[in-house]
Amino acid sequence: MAVHEHILGPPGTGKTSTLIGRHVNGTMVPGRFGRLLRDGVEPDRIVLTAFNRLAANELIDRALALSELDSRDRPALWNTLHGIGLHLIRTEHGRQVEVADPGSNSEARGFYREFCDAHHITFRIGGHGGYDDDEEIAAQDEGHLLFAYWQMRRDMLLDAEHAYHAFLHRLSPRTEAPSRARCEWFANAWELWKRTHGLVDYSDMLIALDETEWIPNADWLLLDEAQDLGPREQRIVQRWIEHLPTILAYDEDQLIYGFKGASYSWLARLPGPRTTLEQSHRCPRAVANAALAIIARNRDRYPKTWRPRPEEGRFLHDNLYSAMHMAMSNGDTYFLLARDNLTVRDLTGHLLDLGIPYRHRNGADPLSTLRADGPARAALELALGQPVPLRTAARLADARTHPQWWLPTARDVLRQAARSDPDRLIDRSDMARFLTTEGLSSLNMPSVALLHWAGMEAWRVRYVLRCLRRYGPSAVFAEPRITAGTIHSVKGLEADHVVLCPDLQRRSFESAELDPEAERRLGYVAYTRARRTLTRLHAETGLESTWW
Numbered sequence: 001m002a003v004h005e006h007i008l009g010p011p012g013t014g015k016t017s018t019l020i021g022r023h024v025n026g027t028m029v030p031g032r033f034g035r036l037l038r039d040g041v042e043p044d045r046i047v048l049t050a051f052n053r054l055a056a057n058e059l060i061d062r063a064l065a066l067s068e069l070d071s072r073d074r075p076a077l078w079n080t081l082h083g084i085g086l087h088l089i090r091t092e093h094g095r096q097v098e099v100a101d102p103g104s105n106s107e108a109r110g111f112y113r114e115f116c117d118a119h120h121i122t123f124r125i126g127g128h129g130g131y132d133d134d135e136e137i138a139a140q141d142e143g144h145l146l147f148a149y150w151q152m153r154r155d156m157l158l159d160a161e162h163a164y165h166a167f168l169h170r171l172s173p174r175t176e177a178p179s180r181a182r183c184e185w186f187a188n189a190w191e192l193w194k195r196t197h198g199l200v201d202y203s204d205m206l207i208a209l210d211e212t213e214w215i216p217n218a219d220w221l222l223l224d225e226a227q228d229l230g231p232r233e234q235r236i237v238q239r240w241i242e243h244l245p246t247i248l249a250y251d252e253d254q255l256i257y258g259f260k261g262a263s264y265s266w267l268a269r270l271p272g273p274r275t276t277l278e279q280s281h282r283c284p285r286a287v288a289n290a291a292l293a294i295i296a297r298n299r300d301r302y303p304k305t306w307r308p309r310p311e312e313g314r315f316l317h318d319n320l321y322s323a324m325h326m327a328m329s330n331g332d333t334y335f336l337l338a339r340d341n342l343t344v345r346d347l348t349g350h351l352l353d354l355g356i357p358y359r360h361r362n363g364a365d366p367l368s369t370l371r372a373d374g375p376a377r378a379a380l381e382l383a384l385g386q387p388v389p390l391r392t393a394a395r396l397a398d399a400r401t402h403p404q405w406w407l408p409t410a411r412d413v414l415r416q417a418a419r420s421d422p423d424r425l426i427d428r429s430d431m432a433r434f435l436t437t438e439g440l441s442s443l444n445m446p447s448v449a450l451l452h453w454a455g456m457e458a459w460r461v462r463y464v465l466r467c468l469r470r471y472g473p474s475a476v477f478a479e480p481r482i483t484a485g486t487i488h489s490v491k492g493l494e495a496d497h498v499v500l501c502p503d504l505q506r507r508s509f510e511s512a513e514l515d516p517e518a519e520r521r522l523g524y525v526a527y528t529r530a531r532r533t534l535t536r537l538h539a540e541t542g543l544e545s546t547w548w
Helices: 015-019 032-038 053-067 081-090 106-118 142-155 160-170 180-197 202-210 231-241 285-295 320-327 341-354 375-383 390-398 410-420 428-433 437-441 446-453 458-471 473-477 506-514 516-527
Strands: 005-008 021-024 027-030 046-050 220-224 246-250 274-276 314-318 334-338 482-486 495-500 530-537
Touching: 005 015, 015 032, 015 053, 015 220, 015 246, 021 053, 027 032, 032 046, 032 053, 032 220, 046 053, 046 081, 053 220, 081 202, 081 231, 106 142, 106 180, 142 160, 142 180, 142 202, 142 231, 160 180, 202 231, 220 231, 285 314, 285 516, 285 530, 314 320, 320 334, 320 341, 320 495, 320 530, 334 341, 341 458, 341 482, 375 390, 375 428, 375 446, 375 473, 390 410, 428 437, 446 458, 458 473, 495 516, 506 516
Parallel strands: 005 246, 005 274, 046 220, 220 246, 314 530, 334 482, 334 495, 495 530
Antiparallel strands: 021 027
16 A cells, blocks of 8 residues: 655645645646646546545635636535545435534534433533543533543544543543443434434544445545544545555644544555655744754654744743733734633633633634624614714614614614615714614613623623723724634644643643653644744643643
8 A cells, every 4th residue: 555645744834735736926836636637637536635624625725726616516525534424425325414513513513402402411502612622621511521422432443441431531620521321321322313313423424434445436535634634534544545546745743633543653654755845934933943843852753854934033922911912003813822722711711801802713702793784883883983884773773672762663764764875874963863862872881882782791791891991993893813722723724923821721731741742743733823923921820831
């Protein structure tokens, strides 16, 4: 079993560009994929896949541009392994199924909630605990905990005893573990429910590829981020490699999903020429030197060197308040990162207290309603004395407010005026045409406007007021430049500046002591997200990562 080529891509060296192609002065320069097209290989005869959706979407977007295909004509084999498995279930197996998974979109979560409700299992939207992007499982409801156990057991090819032991090892000390008997009951009940209701979860998608020993009807396999594949995914890919010429792109120094069974050993055993990309287009010298000093201490790696950008950059030490205040003083992008979700929760709690706008990598954004064209934004802008377009003011007519705040038929009049002249600006005094004295006075103060017109929770109102006092309306209404999340959650992404918290939870600290090489890889990934500066915060607990 030989691989046509291993592409080893250190951070920012253009691994995806080499695999697919890149834009140069408005022209797409073909990579390995483009050369296959040039040699006459049809696009739908190439399996184009990656470890996760983020990486796969980047591959697919570039491949569509290079092949000049419309997105609606995207080949079925251009997808994540899970996506290919779902296509197989729905087509070759002929099953009309829906996806049910607590960590997926709202529809998939809804299907899973129906199961939990029917079996009296507590399940809270938002209680996921980040067990897909954090070694420590911090879920706070039974529905997420039971699902995490069953997902681990199936994806990592473990028997019940070893799966439960691995599950307990990953649980946060703050989390009460379900019994092994309860976990096994869940497994049986969930599998029966899926069969009865025509549902599949993400593990089922991999099993469809693995246990049927299905081989794609294709001529080539191109796989990105191979270092982070779990045991079942590795088995699928190794079977495909036996039948298809393959190009693998990866960097074992960025392997950060060891807790889900990812391993470099299977890649190291695969023969084939290795091409190392040597020029980073992301990391400046100060950041690269710090990152390379960390990873050079690891032994389980393929030795390679790479060159940073010529810019010097900076490696700083600072406190959270100073670093975040600096973030608000310029137009750059920032990552605020931590090792685990519980520490991220603590950091975002400080941002709320400080009145600093941010977005969480899990999608949470406490100011999102103020950027939407809805009653919250309309009420706040009017309360701040700012004029708003009629189309925005008309959103107030949709707010659930006290009926006595509106003059008779005023809501319909306002909506009609917005339809006739949507861009005409009006201010708070103009709202006297539509509101009673009591209703108009409710727009005199931002806090009252947000509480009553937007139905905003008290804690969120206090946060908005802090943001307004510190940074003004523009910071509240603009897209946040600070993104908070775990190191795992920003894998494959980059920002102008990275602010890194070295504090660890107890479980993470113990894991780092047991496997320092894995901890160094995680620090290496965190450092190398930075395009300009890397700031390491001062530790505030006794459990600090000394491995990076």
